[in-house]
Amino acid sequence: xxxxxxxxxxxxxxxxxxxxxxVLGYRARYDRRLPLLITQADQVTAxxxxxxxxxxxxxxxxxxxxxxxMPVAIVCRPEGIRSxxxxxxxxxxxxxxxxVLAVVGSEYRGAMDLAAAAELIKDLPPAPVAPDVAAKLxxxxxxxxxxxxxxxxxxxxxxxxxxxxxASCPVCYCQNCVVERNTPQIVSTTxxxxxxxxxxxxxxxxxxxxxxxxxxxxxxCPQDLPLMLLNAWIERQVRExxxxxxxxxxxxxxxxxSWSPNDDDKFIR
Amino acid sequence: MTNSxxxxxxxxxxxxxxxxxxxxxxGFRVVAPVRxxxxxxxxxxxxxxxxxxxxxTVNSAKEFLLPATETIQRYDIDGNDFTPVEVAPDATKxxxxxxxxxxxxxLTLMDTVFNWDFEDVFYNTRRQxxxxxxxxxxxxxxxxxxxxxxxxxxxxxxxxxxxxxxxGGKKLILSPVTEKGRTLAASAGAAAQAxxxxxxxxxxxxxxxxxxxxxxxxxxxxxxxxxxxxxxSCGACAYACGSCHCFDIQDESAAGGAVRYRNWDACxxxxxxxxxxxxxxxxASQARWRxxxxxxxxxxxxxxxxxxCTGCGRCTRLCPAGMTVAETCERIDAICQSTPSxx
Numbered sequence: 001x002x003x004x005x006x007x008x009x010x011x012x013x014x015x016x017x018x019x020x021x022x023v024l025g026y027r028a029r030y031d032r033r034l035p036l037l038i039t040q041a042d043q044v045t046a047x048x049x050x051x052x053x054x055x056x057x058x059x060x061x062x063x064x065x066x067x068x069x070m071p072v073a074i075v076c077r078p079e080g081i082r083s084x085x086x087x088x089x090x091x092x093x094x095x096x097x098x099x100v101l102a103v104v105g106s107e108y109r110g111a112m113d114l115a116a117a118a119e120l121i122k123d124l125p126p127a128p129v130a131p132d133v134a135a136k137l138x139x140x141x142x143x144x145x146x147x148x149x150x151x152x153x154x155x156x157x158x159x160x161x162x163x164x165x166x167a168s169c170p171v172c173y174c175q176n177c178v179v180e181r182n183t184p185q186i187v188s189t190t191x192x193x194x195x196x197x198x199x200x201x202x203x204x205x206x207x208x209x210x211x212x213x214x215x216x217x218x219x220x221c222p223q224d225l226p227l228m229l230l231n232a233w234i235e236r237q238v239r240e241x242x243x244x245x246x247x248x249x250x251x252x253x254x255x256x257x258s259w260s261p262n263d264d265d266k267f268i269r
Numbered sequence: 270m271t272n273s274x275x276x277x278x279x280x281x282x283x284x285x286x287x288x289x290x291x292x293x294x295x296g297f298r299v300v301a302p303v304r305x306x307x308x309x310x311x312x313x314x315x316x317x318x319x320x321x322x323x324x325x326t327v328n329s330a331k332e333f334l335l336p337a338t339e340t341i342q343r344y345d346i347d348g349n350d351f352t353p354v355e356v357a358p359d360a361t362k363x364x365x366x367x368x369x370x371x372x373x374x375x376l377t378l379m380d381t382v383f384n385w386d387f388e389d390v391f392y393n394t395r396r397q398x399x400x401x402x403x404x405x406x407x408x409x410x411x412x413x414x415x416x417x418x419x420x421x422x423x424x425x426x427x428x429x430x431x432x433x434x435x436x437g438g439k440k441l442i443l444s445p446v447t448e449k450g451r452t453l454a455a456s457a458g459a460a461a462q463a464x465x466x467x468x469x470x471x472x473x474x475x476x477x478x479x480x481x482x483x484x485x486x487x488x489x490x491x492x493x494x495x496x497x498x499x500x501x502s503c504g505a506c507a508y509a510c511g512s513c514h515c516f517d518i519q520d521e522s523a524a525g526g527a528v529r530y531r532n533w534d535a536c537x538x539x540x541x542x543x544x545x546x547x548x549x550x551x552x553a554s555q556a557r558w559r560x561x562x563x564x565x566x567x568x569x570x571x572x573x574x575x576x577x578c579t580g581c582g583r584c585t586r587l588c589p590a591g592m593t594v595a596e597t598c599e600r601i602d603a604i605c606q607s608t609p610s611x612x
Binding site: 059062160162163166167168192195219222223224 | 306307308310327337338411412494498499503505507508517519521530532533535538539553554555587589591
C-alpha cells in the first residue's frame with residue numbers, strides 16, 4: 001500500500017467508526033497542495049500527500065468549525081506534531097481531542113494519539129535550519145545593533161500587513177491578537193517601516209520557545225519575507241541559552257510561561 | 270486580436286528598459302514588473318533594473334493608486350492647540366508600464382467606488398496622473414480566469430496605450446489608445462507597424478451570470494459552510510486583489526503631533542465588522558467568505574452594473590489555504606447545473 005493509500009484507509013476508518021468527526025489533510029489543485037477538511041469517509045479519495053504539502057494543518061484548530069468537530073484527525077509531519085504538543089502544553093487542546101496521521105520523511109507511521117505521537121518524535125532531531133539561513137544568522141550576529149536594525153527594516157519593507165503569517169501558524173491562536181487591540185493601539189497597523197518592524201518582531205518574540213520551524217509562515221507570505229530567518233534567530237537563542245526545543249513532549253512546561261526554582265539565574269531569588 | 274494603431278511604435282523586446290529610461294528622462298515616473306528574488310513585483314522602476322514581462326506579479330497596480338498606507342492628514346499639537354495640516358495628494362505623472370489587462374480593467378470599479386458618494390481627492394489625483402499601459406497576454410496559467418468575467422488577454426479597458434509582443438516575442442509594439450498614451454510614443458522610437466503575436470487561450474471556468482443569479486437568493490444557503498472551510502481569515506487575497514478597496518483610518522502620534530493614515534483593510538479578517546458595542550455580525554469565517562464572494566459577484570453588480578473581479582488570479586496564486594473566488598464560483602456553477610431549474 002502506498003503512503004497516500006494508507007493515509008486514506010486510516011482516515012476513512014476513523015471517520016466511519018466515529019473515532020473522529022473530521023479529518024484535516026491535503027488536496028491537490030493543479031500544481032498546488034491545499035488544506036482539505038473532510039467529514040465523510042467517501043471524501044478521503046481527495047486526500048493527497050507529497051513533499052509539496054507545506055501547510056501546518058494544526059493551525060485550523062483555531063477555527064470554531066474545527067473545534068466543534070473534535071475529536072479530529074490531522075495529517076502531521078514532525079513539526080506539526082510539535083505544534084500540537086505546544087498547543088497541549090498551553091491547554092489549548094485536550095490530548096484526546098486530536099489523532100495524528102503521522103508522516104516522517106517519506107514514511108507514513110500510522111494513526112496515533114497525541115501521546116504516541118510525542119513518543120514518535122522524541123528521538124527525532126528538531127527541524128533543521130537551512131545552511132543559508134544558518135550562515136545569515138552568523139552574519140547578523142556579527143553586525144552592530146544599528147546595522148542589524150537597518151537590515152530588518154529593509155527586509156520587512158515589503159510587508160503589507162496581510163497577516164497570512166499569523167493565519168498559517170498553529171501557535172498564533174489568540175482570538176484578539178495584540179495587533180488588533182486598539183484601546184490603545186499598541187502595535188501600529190500601518191504598512192510602513194515602523195509598523196512592519198513592530199508587527200514582525202513582536203510576533204517572532206511571541207513565538208519564542210513555541211515556534212517549531214515548520215516554515216509555513218514564510219511559505220504563506222505573499223511577499224516572500226525572510227520570516228524563517230527571524231524565527232531561526234530566536235530559536236537559536238532559545239536552544240543555546242535555555243537548552244529548550246519547542247514541542248518536545250506532551251507535558252513540557254511552556255517556555256515563556258513557566259519558571260523553575262532550579263533556574264540558573266539567581267537574581268530572582 | 271488587437272491591431273496596432275496607426276501611430277504605433279515598434280522596438281526590440283530587449284529595449285524595453287531603454288524605453289523606460291527614456292520615459293524617466295522625459296519626466297515620467299515608471300512603474301513596471303521587476304524580478305526580486307523568487308517573485309516578480311510591480312515596483313517603482315529604477316534605471317538599471319530589468320523589466321520582467323514573463324512572470325505574473327504578486328501585487329496589482331492598485332497600490333500605486335490606493336497605497337497600502339497613505340498619509341492623508343497631519344496634525345500639529347502644541348499643548349491644547351490642535352492644527353490640522355493638509356497633505357497634498359501625490360500628482361506625479363506615472364506610467365504603469367507592462368501591467369496586465371486584468372489590472373487595467375479593475376480601474377473601472379476603483380474609479381466608480383472612489384467617486385460614488387464622495388470624490389476621493391487622493392485616489393483621483395493619482396489616477397489622473399497615471400498613464401495605463403497594459404501588456405497583452407500571450408501566456409496564461411491555470412489561475413487566470415479573465416475570460417470568465419467578461420474580459421480577455423487583450424482587453425483594452427482603461428488602457429492609454431497597449432504593449433503587444435510581435436515576431437514571437439522578439440519585438441514589442443507600443444500602440445497608443447488615448448491622448449495620454451500618445452504622449453508616451455515619442456519615448457519609444459520611430460513610428461512603425463507590426464502584427465501582434467497571437468494571444469493566449471484562457472478557458473472559461475464558470476458561468477458568471479449563473480453565479481450572480483444563484484447568489485441573489487443564496488444568503489442562507491448551507492453551501493457556504495463547505496465553500497469557506499479552508500479560510501484562515503488573513504488578508505492576502507484582498508491585498509493582492511486589484512479590485513478590493515476597503516480601508517481603515519488610523520491616527521498615530523508623531524513628533525510634534527499626529528498623523529492620520531489610510532491603510533488597507535480586508536473583509537476576510539475576523540474583526541472587520543466588530544462594532545464598538547462588542548457585537549460582530551460576521552464572527553464566523555463563513556459569513557466573511559460569503560460576504561467577499563457576494564460583494565464581488567452580487568452586490569457590486571446590483572449597484573454599479575459591474576463585476577467586482579477581473580479574473581487576474583492573484584488570490585488563487587497567493588492564498589495559503591487555496592481559497593479562491595474562482596473555485597467558489599466554479600462550485601456554485603456546479604451547484605446550479607446539478608439543481609433542476611424550477612423556472
